[in-house]
Amino acid sequence: MTTLHLCIATGQNAANFIPLKQLQAQEIWILETPEMQKQQSAKALSMALKSALPEAQLRTLAFDDSTPANMQAAALQLACDQLDGRDVVFHATGGTKLIVLAIHQQLLNLASGQGRYRLLYADTFQQTLSWLDDTPRQEAMQDVLTRDEQLLLRGYRTTNDTRPAQIQQRAAERAKVTRFMGEKSAQLKGFLSTLNYHANQAADGKSLTRDMDYLPRASTAAGKLLDLAQEHGLLTMDEAYSSITFTNQEAAKYLGGGWVEEYVFLKFTGTLAPTQYTLGAQITHSVSKTSNEIDGIAVANNRALIIECKAKKQDQAQDAIYKLGQLVKQVGGLMARGLYVSAKPVSDTDRARAREYGVDILAGDELATLSDYLRRWKDSEQA
Missing domain, CATH: 3.40.1350.10 (Trna Endonuclease; Chain: A, domain 1)
Incomplete structure (x- = not known):
């Protein structure tokens, strides 16, 4: 008997998606209230599931939660007319408490007939899956969510890394300068502000040559930074140590904060x-x-x-x-x-x-x- 996984579309669909992927569910029904239909939560969950479980059978069903009586009627119709005799795992993490209770009450009848019923609750904060059936138990939530699935669950699409290869290569070539500025930021903080100011002035179209009262010597962290920047073709220092000239506006933009x-x-x-x-x-x-x-x-x-x-x-x-x-x-x-x-x-x-x-x-x-x-x-x- 194929296990049918029943879940409720929600604005936080990761709690539905993670156990479905972890359990490799092959038949999934998604209940969708009118509010979730407006937000297209079921659609977002389906898109992520199609990516993660391409062989799974997916079905979305409308669920009327407008009044307690309508919830009860919808749950009864679902359990008696569509799920009777099935092996059902009910994912009880989504939906309101009233919806969950109404469905749970009706699905309990499955176990008294030819069917089978288990309730599953996913706790994303504790990273656990908790089962309620004849043998209640808890298991660890596996690390299954990918970057693209995370975005799909929230209704977003993206290209992968939009960073062109040329930009990646340029970043790699001056990585030594970049790492030095970041990792020595405590020693550089006063000078970095000065350098950023002059670099931003140059990047904004003012002169690439910037007068400075006194350039630090190589024995200091700031002096080492200037030497590294010069070695990597980002700027030049005059012999009198009184000014710097940025190689171009791109180099100035980098030293002004792009780093x-x-x-x-x-x-x-x-x-x-x-x-x-x-x-x-x-x-x-x-x-x-x-x-x-x-x-x-x-x-x-x-x-x-x-x-x-x-x-x-x-x-x-x-x-x-x-x-x-x-x-x-x-x-x-x-x-x-x-x-x-x-x-x-x-x-x-x-x-x-x-x-x-x-x-x-x-x-x-x-x-x-x-x-x-x-x-x-x-x-x-x-x-």
């Missing part, structure tokens, strides 16, 4: 493998058709991490953190975290606001801890 995104790129590549991730992704929602640019997204242990990179204009940090918090909810769901990475310090007020949005912050000299943060996030079993 932060490349730093994240290098850390993602070196720390998160084999975790699935995408950098510089353009995502589009299938219903609203709205598009968003995501600097970075990774998925591990059935959880998403969404990253925003900023290097200047910290007066706009509040807006950027709010936008990231919204993306965490819309794209990642309840189990997701956001990470705001900034070359410049972030105020205590903005940090407090970020915590409310489920967003962590690494700013200024905290950049050196990015690898440690990514490892902790990747290895953690809970959000």
Whole structure:
């Protein structure tokens, strides 16, 4: 007898999807209330399931939850007319309590006849699957959710890594400079602000040659940075150590803050493998058709991490953190975290606001801890 998996479409479909994929379900019925139909939650779940379980038979059924009487009638019709004699696993994580109770009450009758009935509850926070039947038990939730499935479950599609090969090659060529700025940010923080200012002036169309009262010597971290930048063709220093000349506007843009995104790129590549991730992704929602640019997204242990990179204009940090918090909810769901990475310090007020949005912050000299943060996030079993 083929097992039929019955679930209720919800705005947090990961709790449906994860056990269905883990159990390799081959026949799946998705109940859809009028509200979930508006949100196209069942459609999003079906798209992810078709990707993960291409051989599975999928069916979506309307479920009237407008009144308790209608819920009871819908549950009775489902159990008696369509599920009688079947082996049914009811995924009770989605839906309201009333819907779950109404369906559970009717499905109990299956066990008294020729059919079989088990109830399954998925706890995404504890990463467990709990079974209620003749032998109640609990098992660990497996790490089955991929990056693309995470996006499909939330109604989004994306190209993979939109970063052109030329940009990746350029980032690799100056990786030594990028790593030095990020990993030595504590020693460089005063000079980085000065360098960023002059680089941004040059990038905005002003002179590429910038007068500076005194250039630090190689014995200091700042002097070492200038030497590295010169070795990699990003700038030149005059013999009197009184000015620098950026090679071009692209080099100025990089030294003015573009290096932060490349730093994240290098850390993602070196720390998160084999975790699935995408950098510089353009995502589009299938219903609203709205598009968003995501600097970075990774998925591990059935959880998403969404990253925003900023290097200047910290007066706009509040807006950027709010936008990231919204993306965490819309794209990642309840189990997701956001990470705001900034070359410049972030105020205590903005940090407090970020915590409310489920967003962590690494700013200024905290950049050196990015690898440690990514490892902790990747290895953690809970959000």
